[in-house]
Every structure is written in C-alpha cells, then in structure tokens.
Amino acid sequence: MADAGAVIAAVRHSEHARHHSLTGFALAFIVLGLLFAAVAAWRGDVFFFRLATEALIFGGLALSVDVLLGYTGMLSLGQALFFGLGAYVSALVLKNVLPSFWLAMAVTLAVATLAGFVAAVISTRARGVYFALITFGLAQVVAKVVFNTPSLGASDGIIGIPVITIDLVAFDVDTASAAAFFLFCLAFVMALYFLCAYLARTPAGRVLAAIRSNEDRVPFLGYPVGLVKVLAFVLAADVAALSGALYPMLRGFVSPELLYFEVSGNAVITVIIGGMGTLIGPLYGSVLIVGLKSVIGSYTTHHLIVIGTLFVFAVIFFPQGLVGYFKPPLERRLAARRAAVRA
Amino acid sequence: MHGLIDALQFIFAPQIVNGLSIGVAVILMALGLTIIFGLLDVINMAHGEFYALGAYLAVSLLAAGVSFWLCLIIVPVLMLPVGYVVERLLIQRVFDRRDRHVLTLLLTFGLGVVLEDAFRLIFGPNTVRMETPIGGAADVFGMYFPNYRLFVMAIGAVIIAVTWVVIFRTRIGAMVRAAAHDRQMASSLGVPVARVYSATFAFGIGLAGLAGVLLAPIYSVFPTMGKDFILLAFTVVIVGGMGSIKGAVIAGIVLMQVQALASLYISPVWTEPLLFGVMVLVLMWRPQGLFGKLGNG
Numbered sequence: 001m002a003d004a005g006a007v008i009a010a011v012r013h014s015e016h017a018r019h020h021s022l023t024g025f026a027l028a029f030i031v032l033g034l035l036f037a038a039v040a041a042w043r044g045d046v047f048f049f050r051l052a053t054e055a056l057i058f059g060g061l062a063l064s065v066d067v068l069l070g071y072t073g074m075l076s077l078g079q080a081l082f083f084g085l086g087a088y089v090s091a092l093v094l095k096n097v098l099p100s101f102w103l104a105m106a107v108t109l110a111v112a113t114l115a116g117f118v119a120a121v122i123s124t125r126a127r128g129v130y131f132a133l134i135t136f137g138l139a140q141v142v143a144k145v146v147f148n149t150p151s152l153g154a155s156d157g158i159i160g161i162p163v164i165t166i167d168l169v170a171f172d173v174d175t176a177s178a179a180a181f182f183l184f185c186l187a188f189v190m191a192l193y194f195l196c197a198y199l200a201r202t203p204a205g206r207v208l209a210a211i212r213s214n215e216d217r218v219p220f221l222g223y224p225v226g227l228v229k230v231l232a233f234v235l236a237a238d239v240a241a242l243s244g245a246l247y248p249m250l251r252g253f254v255s256p257e258l259l260y261f262e263v264s265g266n267a268v269i270t271v272i273i274g275g276m277g278t279l280i281g282p283l284y285g286s287v288l289i290v291g292l293k294s295v296i297g298s299y300t301t302h303h304l305i306v307i308g309t310l311f312v313f314a315v316i317f318f319p320q321g322l323v324g325y326f327k328p329p330l331e332r333r334l335a336a337r338r339a340a341v342r343a
Numbered sequence: 344m345h346g347l348i349d350a351l352q353f354i355f356a357p358q359i360v361n362g363l364s365i366g367v368a369v370i371l372m373a374l375g376l377t378i379i380f381g382l383l384d385v386i387n388m389a390h391g392e393f394y395a396l397g398a399y400l401a402v403s404l405l406a407a408g409v410s411f412w413l414c415l416i417i418v419p420v421l422m423l424p425v426g427y428v429v430e431r432l433l434i435q436r437v438f439d440r441r442d443r444h445v446l447t448l449l450l451t452f453g454l455g456v457v458l459e460d461a462f463r464l465i466f467g468p469n470t471v472r473m474e475t476p477i478g479g480a481a482d483v484f485g486m487y488f489p490n491y492r493l494f495v496m497a498i499g500a501v502i503i504a505v506t507w508v509v510i511f512r513t514r515i516g517a518m519v520r521a522a523a524h525d526r527q528m529a530s531s532l533g534v535p536v537a538r539v540y541s542a543t544f545a546f547g548i549g550l551a552g553l554a555g556v557l558l559a560p561i562y563s564v565f566p567t568m569g570k571d572f573i574l575l576a577f578t579v580v581i582v583g584g585m586g587s588i589k590g591a592v593i594a595g596i597v598l599m600q601v602q603a604l605a606s607l608y609i610s611p612v613w614t615e616p617l618l619f620g621v622m623v624l625v626l627m628w629r630p631q632g633l634f635g636k637l638g639n640g
Contacts, residue, residue, distance in 0.1 A: 144616075
C-alpha cells in the first residue's frame with residue numbers, strides 16, 4: 001500500500017501547486033486593480049473607472065458560469081437569467097422599497113436562491129447538451145415574459161434607480177463616486193471569488209470535480225450526485241444574481257437586454273478565453289473582453305464579429321484559455337521554489 | 344349547434360392551418376438539427392443563423408431579379424457547400440477531443456454570434472419585407488386560407504417525405520444510419536465516414552436554408568430571426584427525442600398545434616412558456632424524449 005500513499009502525496013502536492021498558482025493569479029488581479037485605480041484616480045478619470053467596474057460585474061457573472069462549467073462540466077447557456085434577476089430585484093428594492101444596499105443584497109440572495117433551486121430541479125436532471133438547452137430555454141422564456149410585462153417596465157426596463165450610500169461599518173461608499181464604487185466592486189467580486197475557490201476545495205467541491213470526470217461512477221462511491229449538482233447550480237445562481245445586483249447601482253437602470261442570450265453567451269466566451277476551470281480566469285477574461293469591446297466599439301458597432309471569431313479560434317487552438325496557458329510555468333516555478341526551500 | 348360549427352369553421356380551422364404551416368417550417372429546422380445530432384452528436388447552435396442566411400440569400404437573389412421559385416432551389420444548393428466547409432473547418436477539428444459535445448456546441452455558438460453580426464453589417468439592422476409569391480386565398484369548405492400557407496404545407500410535407508425516403512430507403516441513407524450506429528464498423532465496411540459526416544451536416548444546413556426561404560414571406564427577415572426560431576426547433580427536437588426523425592415530425596405537429604390553439608385562449612406571450620413547460624414535463628417523464636435515436640426510426 002506504499003504506492004497508494006505515494007499517489008495520495010503526489011495528488012496533494014499537485015493540488016497544492018495548483019491552488020497556490022491560482023491564488024497567485026488572484027492576488028495579481030487585486031494588485032493590478034489597485035494599480036489601475038491609483039493611475040485612474042491620479043488622472044481624475046471617470047469613464048475608465050465605470051468601464052472597469054462593468055468588467056468586474058460581468059466577471060462575477062462569468063465566475064458563476066465557471067463554477068458550473070469548469071468544476072462540474074455543466075454548460076449553462078442561460079446564466080443571464082440569474083444575472084438579470086439580481087439586477088431587477090436590486091433595482092426594484094432600491095427604487096420602491098428602501099435605498100439600502102444590504103437590504104437589496106439580502107432580498108436578491110433570497111430570491112436568487114429560490115429561483116436557482118426551482119431552475120436546478122428542472123434542469124440538473126438533464127445532462128450534457130440537454131442541460132445546456134434547458135438553461136438556454138429557461139432564460140429565453142423568462143426574458144420574453146419580462147419583456148412583455150408592463151409592471152416591470154416591459155421593453156424599457158426600469159430607470160431612475162437612486163444613487164445610494166453603501167454603509168460599511170467603518171466608512172461609507174457612495175455609488176456616485178466612480179473610484180470608491182470601483183474599489184468596492186473589486187472587493188465584492190474578489191470576495192465572491194475566494195468564496196467559490198474555498199467551496200471548490202471542500203469535500204462537496206471535490207465531488208463536483210468527480211462529477212466532471214465521471215458522472216456515472218460517483219454514485220457508486222456513495223455520493224449524492226443529484227444533490228451536489230443542485231447545490232452547485234444554486235451557488236452559481238447566487239453568484240450571478242449578486243453580481244447582477246451591482247449593475248443598477250453602476251448604471252442607474254436595468255433593461256430586459258440583461259436577460260438576453262447575448263449576456264449568457266458573452267459569459268461563456270469570457271470563461272473560455274479567460275481559462276475554464278480556474279475561477280480566476282473568468283475575471284481576467286472579463287477585463288479582456290470588456291476592454292476589447294470598448295476599443296473595437298470606438299471604431300465600429302460590430303464588435304461581435306471580432307469577439308466571436310476570437311472565441312472560435314480560442315476554442316480550437318487555445319482551449320485552456322489565458323490563465324490556463326500561463327498557469328503551468330507558474331506552477332513549475334512555485335514547485336521549484338518549494339523544493340529549494342526544502343533542500 | 345350552429346354556433347359550434349361556426350366556431351370550428353372560423354376560429355379553430357384557421358388556427359389549425361396556421362399551426363400546421365408554421366409546424367412544417369419548424370419541422371424542417373428540427374429535421375436538420377436532429378439529423379446532425381443523431382449522426383455527429385453535435386448540437387448546432389448556429390442552425391438559426393443558417394436559417395436566417397437562407398432568408399437573406401433569398402432576399403438578395405430576389406433583388407437581383409431571380410424568381411422566388413428558382414430561389415427555392417438555388418438557396419439550398421448554395422447552402423450545401425457552406426455547411427460542408429463549416430463541418431470540415433470547425434467541427435472536424437475538435438471532433439476527436441474528449442469533451443467534443445461542449446466544444447462543438449461552443450464552436451457553433453461562436454459561429455452563430457459572428458453570422459448574426461455579419462447579417463447586421465451587410466444587410467442592416469432593420470426588418471426586410473418580402474412580397475408573398477402566391478397571393479390570394481383558397482376557398483375550402485367556405486373557409487378562406489392564404490394560398491401561400493397552403494403551399495408551404497404542401498412543399499414541406501413533400502420535403503419531409505423525401506428526407507425520410509432518402510434516409511430509410513436508399514443506399515446513401517443506409518450509409519448514414521450505419522455511420523450513426525457504429526462509426527468504426529461502418530468505416531471498416533467501406534463507408535467513407537468523414538465524407539458522410541460532412542455531407543450530412545451540409546444536408547441539415549440546406550434544410551435550414553430552405554426553411555428560411557419558405558418562411559421569409561410569412562415572417563419578415565431580420566438579423567436575429569434565427570434566435571427567435573431556434574428555441575422552438577430545439578423544443579421540438581428535445582420533445583421528439585434527439586436524433587429521431589419521426590420524433591421531430593410528430594413533436595413538431597403536436598407542439599405547434601398546442602401553440603396555435605392555446606393562443607386563442609391565452610396571450611401569445613405565454614404560449615412559449617407553455618411549450619417550454621410541456622418540454623420540461625416530457626423530459627421528466629422520458630429524459631431521452633419521445634422517440635429514440637437516428638436509425639431506430
């Protein structure tokens with residue numbers, strides 16, 4: 001049985017290296033974000049702050065797609081459903097109930113958990129492409145209904161969402177201040193990231209990875225596949241909805257476009273380009289995509305041709321994505337350093 | 344009694360005919376999807392965009408002075424090489440990788456994104472209207488039906504029948520079914536599997552293009568027309584059973600009748616959730632859909 005011990009040690013070792021390299025990417029992301037904030041604040045900028053905040057918010061959505069796709073192997077083509085749900089719930093609470101950040105977040109979380117559970121029961125019974133198509137259909141149907149519901153503003157959406165002050169115990173953040181709200185969103189989205197990264201390392205998270213590897217085998221090992229899949233789906237729904245809830249605070253309005261397939265599809269593109277199964281990759285991917293859209297957008301409105309083509313090339317030639325491509329060298333360097341420390 | 348007959352004649356019958364004519368078009372789309380899935384295991388997310396491409400080609404050809412009837416032949420023929428090239432360049436590249444289900448879905452999805460934006464770039468974002476090639480209405484037992492819808496139903500039925508004959512009664516069809524059943528075995532018996540794959544994909548794309556031409560005069564032509572239609576086609580394919588031709592035809596007829604008749608009672612906005620609900624129920628009862636895979640009928 002010495003061999004089994006050696007295998008376990010090797011697996012632990014490689015998991016350690018993987019975890020450390022990904023944490024490295026996450027810390028680098030925070031540092032880059034702070035650097036950007038410093039430069040932008042020095043230049044007295046607003047536009048790029050808003051753009052970067054949008055990248056973070058859509059990064060949160062992409063993160064939720066990666067929780068499903070990268071960890072469990074479930075391709076969701078309807079994650080915009082929860083993103084839009086979060087945006088609408090947050091907008092309604094802020095506008096009609098109370099302009100309180102924490103109340104909006106709490107209500108969003110409750111509604112998203114419930115909706116996520118219902119959607120999970122419908123969709124996680126199906127596998128593979130069936131799952132993808134059901135999530136696609138669910139989002140499409142809900143988007144149509146919202147688009148045609150006058151009390152939700154129908155095609156116009158909801159406008160006039162008030163500027164709020166986020167009450168953090170030590171200090172307040174005003175959403176009207178581009179810099180402060182950017183820093184807040186950076187902290188918020190990174191908190192979501194670290195939560196997901198932590199959950200992925202718990203026993204339940206390991207079952208997710210096992211399901212991705214071989215779904216038929218897992219039940220024989222005594223793990224409840226159905227339950228774990230539902231939990232993963234609800235987690236992803238919550239992450240997407242909480243990210244979406246930030247959107248009306250940034251832009252002051254919500255519209256049915258947030259629920260459309262374009263948003264879901266964009267999130268999938270972001271995950272693939274950033275690095276599937278890394279969780280931090282989607283955040284880098286989102287910065288890349290939002291930045292690219294903005295740059296191309298200044299020349300032409302047809303940015304989708306460029307991004308779609310880029311995506312197709314990424315799937316064929318570059319399936320590990322940005323972070324996936326740079327991870328192995330970093331892992332090797334970390335492993336070498338550990339070896340050097342030990343020696 | 345008189346009221347009932349009137350209701351049948353003037354309310355239900357036209358709706359049923361409407362449902363049938365849309366149903367036939369949806370079945371053409373669903374046939375392409377289901378054949379491609381049954382043989383290649385590929386979900387073609389760009390199918391809706393190929394449908395739109397067919398419609399746009401028809402619009403351009405009409406503008407160039409080609410008659411509608413010629414379009415019905417030219418457009419599908421033009422679509423065949425497009426489908427062939429797409430299969431060769433995109434699908435084949437990832438076909439042997441482990442998670443090819445997801446990869447091919449992503450590839451065709453990316454292609455759809457590019458195509459849709461290309462339509463917007465080339466033809467503009469606005470809706471293009473098309474003259475109805477057959478005007479007037481036919482008087483059937485005192486009920487008036489637009490001639491063009493009757494024509495769509497007839498030609499659709501013919502195409503469905505031809506597809507069935509080709510797949511189940513010809514040598515080529517036998518090759519397709521053999522390749523779907525067991526790729527290695529078919530290959531070792533001399534079936535040129537790679538070419539059969541490409542040709543089948545091209546055939547499915549051709550059907551989508553044909554559906555685009557046929558429906559362009561009924562709906563209008565706009566860049567996102569595929570997105571609106573593809574969900575219906577997917578619903579039909581899932582309910583009928585992925586890869587089943589019989590399933591696509593039956594589910595297409597039944598679901599479109601449900602939609603047509605339900606819209607008499609509920610707002611048309613809610614008919615799509617209704618169909619989707621039917622699909623979810625079917626999936627809970629039979630996860631593989633009503634009928635089995637290609638080759639089993």
